[in-house]
Amino acid sequence: MSQTIQIKRGTKAELTAFGALLAGEMGFCTDTKEVYVGDGTTNSMVGRALSGTEAARPAAAAMGRLYYVSSGTNNGYLYADDGTVWRRINAQKLTDLTGTLDDISEGATYAKVLKANVTSGNVNKVSDGVNVKTAAEIKTHLDDSTKHRLINDAGLAITDLWSAQKIRNEIELAKHNIEPQASVKDKDLVTPPASPVLADRYLIPAGATGVWASQVNKIAEWNGTAWDLYTPQVGWTCYIDDEQKIFSWNGTAWVRTGGALQTITAGSGLTGGGQADTVTLSVGAGNGIAVAGAAVSAKAGKGVLVNATGIEANIDADSIVYDAANGNRLRVAVIDGGTF
Incomplete structure (x- = not known):
């Protein structure tokens, strides 16, 4: 029967309670599977790396030994004895x-920066893939007081400067009510x-084509590249250059304004009238009736005159007879066929 040798054994807690093993005595922790050797004062786990200061490290001579520098120079480094020298592992x-960051490929969430673009740990250039500017160039531009004073888009003081975009926005807003x-x-x-001039403006009529199609009644203004379209608001007024007339938007249509709007209606015996620039009134059918500057006459000069006084008839009892007995009629006294 073979001989069995058993060393002291128990749990790690039991070993801790037991204390230091004798010099050369071994103990096995049944729960952690660790083996310890005592020296009468402390227990050392078998296989644990040697430790201490680098100066206290023994000379390399036994391959496979490990030594952990616990303080002083190279604190935290672990060395392996290769039989000749201690090698840091x-x-x-x-x-x-060893190697460089160039050996690391770019990833989806990280990227490398060129060493030439880093100064004191800070990236010194910005780029959009085409335009590249150094931090110094950007600073020079921002600090250039001749180009940039205080840009304050919210400011209202006369010394506040607005950005070009802010100015453009304000102009566009003003144009809605001024232009x-x-x-x-x-x-x-x-x-x-086909070839409009900058700021040319038109009222778009029904039936417009091209880019004006379906934009009826809007104001079109050429901005040098395209047509800006403005939807009219009630009260907007425009002077029409080619007609020399003023039209205003009443919410439904552009109507003539700036002149008399009275409707001239023809009365009894008259035809015509309206609101046009020139209104024509026709008297009767024009049969023997003439309209002069100050009077209307029937066969002018023949005894009947219509003027501001009323209707006047020259009755001399010879050529024209007033017959009260027969319905107040006027009769011609003599009809003369005349001579040859």
């Missing part, structure tokens, strides 16, 4: 690593001009 700093009061070149042009 762990890394704590990037300088401990509609200006003139337009035409209100009947259905085809947009």
Whole structure:
């Protein structure tokens, strides 16, 4: 029967309670599977790396030994004895690593920065993939007081400067209420001009084509590149250049304003009338009736005159007879066929 040798054994807690093993005595922790050797004062786990200061490290001579520097120079480094020298086997700093960051490929959430673009740990250039500017160039531009004083888009003081975009926005807002009061070149042009001049303006009529299609009644203004379209508001007024007339938007249509709007209605015996610039009134059918500057006459000069006084008839009892007995009629006394 073979001989069995058993060393002291128990749980790790029991070993701790037991205390130091005798010098050379071994103990086995049944729960952690650790083996310890005592020296009468402390218990050392078998296989644990030697430790201490680097100066206290023994000379390399037994391959496979490990030594952990616990303080002083190279604190935290672990060395392995290769039989000749102690070789460091762990890394704590990037300088401990061989190779360069160039050996690392770019990832989806990280990227490399060129060494030339880093100064004192800070990236010194910005780029949008095409335009590249250094931090110094950007600072020079921002600090250039001749180009940039205080840009304050919210400021209202006379010394505040607005950005170009802010100024443009303010101009566009102002145009909505100011420009509609200006003139337009035409209100009947259905085809947009082929070569408009900057700021040319038109009222878009029904049946407009091209980019004006379906924009009826809007004001079109050429901005140098495209047509800006303004939807009229009630009260907007435009002077029509080619007609020399003023039209205003009443919410439904552009109507003539700035002149008399009275409707001239023809009365009894008259035809015509209306609101046009020139109104024509026709008297009867024009049979023997003439209209002069100050009077209307029937066969002018023949005894009947219509003027501001009323109707006057020259009755001399010879050529024209007033017959009260027969319904107040006027009769011709003598009808003379005349001579040959």
